[in-house]
Amino acid sequence: MTAHIKKAELHCHVEGATPPALALAQARKYGADTSAFIRDGIYVWQDFTSFVRSYDATAMLFRTAEDYALLAETYLTEIAAAGAIYSELIVSPDQGDAAGIGADAYIAGLAAGAERAREKTGIECRFIIVGIRHFGPERVEKAALYAARRAHPLVTGFNLAGEERMGRVADFARAFDIARDAGLGITIHAGELSGAFSVRDALDHVRPQRISHGVRAIEDADLVRRLAGEGVVLEVCPGSNVALSVFPDFSAHPLRALHEAGVRVTLNSDDPPFFHTSLSREYEVAASLMGFEEADLAAMTRTAIEAAFVDDATRKALLDRL
Template sequence: MESTTPESTPRPRRDTRPSEPRPGGTGPRETDSRDAGPRDVSTLPKAHLHLHFTGSMRSATLLELADKYGVHLPDALTGGEPPKLRATDERGWFRFQRLYDIARSCLRAPEDIQRLVREAAEEDVRDGSGWLEIQVDPTSYAPHLGGLIPALEIILDAVDAAAAETGLGMRVVVAANRMKHPLDARTLARLAVRYADRGVVGFGLSNDERRGMARDFDRAFAIARHGGLLAAPHGGELTGPSSVRDCLDDLRAARIGHGVRAAEDPRLLHRLAERGVTCEVCPSSNVALGVYEKPEDVPLRTLFEAGVPMALGADDPLLFGSRLAAQYELARLHHGFTDEELAELARQSVRGSAAPADVRQKLLAGVDAWLAG
């Protein structure tokens, strides 16, 4: 087990000389343009790597679907002030899951899936995203959509249609539920690999990380990795650095969903930076779920200056009230990120994605153009 004793490793130097940025590091910049005024973060090209399927829904769409199917929505889901869920305790997490399950129960037909995916793509394009990897557990939708395989095929068809309509590069991360039996995860991993040529690029593990051990799902992740899928389990959100280490050691994660609690262990930060493991950090979600009290408490600076690659994500905008561009604005307002540093965050999101080389090159060129403009 790794020690939590701080190391005396130097932090990456913030330089202003022109150079190619290091993978996972802050990288040097050509000029400091703060005197030109802040640029619009919604026009900054970026990749979105942490967005859950039902949680991507627009509030207005949920209201319409609930009316269509006669589902009573609690006040927290009717589009008002985002709820304070305090999921760091059992009662808060239960409430979060209950709200999510109610919203998911309103997705019952292929046209509902198609609408959700199209609107999620539209929202991402509006926020400057050029690549989206949306995370879904198809078993949650299978009862209404004719079974597990039809559910995944309907989702993938909807992704293809939305990508063609909006121009957004879009793929799927199939996620197992750690509250279910590991055998269910293996079934999902095999299914995900089967559809790797249809748009599945990764395999995840979601839900309450306080339940179940990461190593219980190692066989499922081995199946996914051997099938060419990126391993992206959740860790380091509701529990501390140990859950991030478990994802690295037991599941051989290439990305970590959230990962912010790694900031509590400098040795772990060094390991993440050295390996170039991207943390999918979701600041608004962290505050809404009570992981941190205030936006300025989210350790964005700690991770960034340790050289840990980050991809800011919206997690569940339906519940947390803000989408992708708002996460970059939060980094600017509450953590003092300059435009050059925001551009580096965008680059890190692109590098951490499963996007093909030509898409990456286009997005990275767009980041440079954003800075030069």
């Protein structure tokens, strides 16, 4: 039903986009044991904590710049075939260090893969540097300083992810000031595992253009009105929210209520194979289970491109493709 609709994605963690088949191929390459987190060709986990462990174990299967080039090329080519014209990948310099290749080689590898995908399919891609919340404010500030260096022209934004229930948003305000002063786009994970208060704190302390998830703002009518009034864009990931039991099912998910309240919303896949979803499926679910019309979905794609962390010329070129 939605295959012909052009799509754009603002929220996808690059290691979390690893198809299980690619993870298994990487494991064979390095002689790694995947039995603890891949069974019968699917990722296994029980809750957010065990999901993070599975995610981290998968990330460690990528150990060279070319490994990361393959990952980016594989994912971007896959979503381009489903109609995507733009993608922002959330990337972590900490992961480059953990892999032993350093942040610059990590970014360079991802960029090489993004360029190969663009040459094959025309899909545009940008990178959002992420600080990991449960690593603490100092490590997040280090990630912000790295982002501010603009080590590669595809680096255009900064985000905060990780265990949302640890620390206060205010603890990370300096990191966001560093990124903002460098001209980077600002988004932050909030309102997923923690309630509406975390969205309010993000607005008050970080002043983001976008919020990653933000769906639990629905718990506070005044906050929903504030989001609508300020035009803050939500990067909504329904499949992820249901998989992690933020909401019990799609009928309980607030995407439609937020949309009807005038909040600017977009559709995203987060960590697609871990949550048994894809960007294409997110559009299908919105249409078949949430009652969105084709025009609504096309408008969400337009919103994503309008809110993308790109230069004006690139934005105009993308809008022209709609």
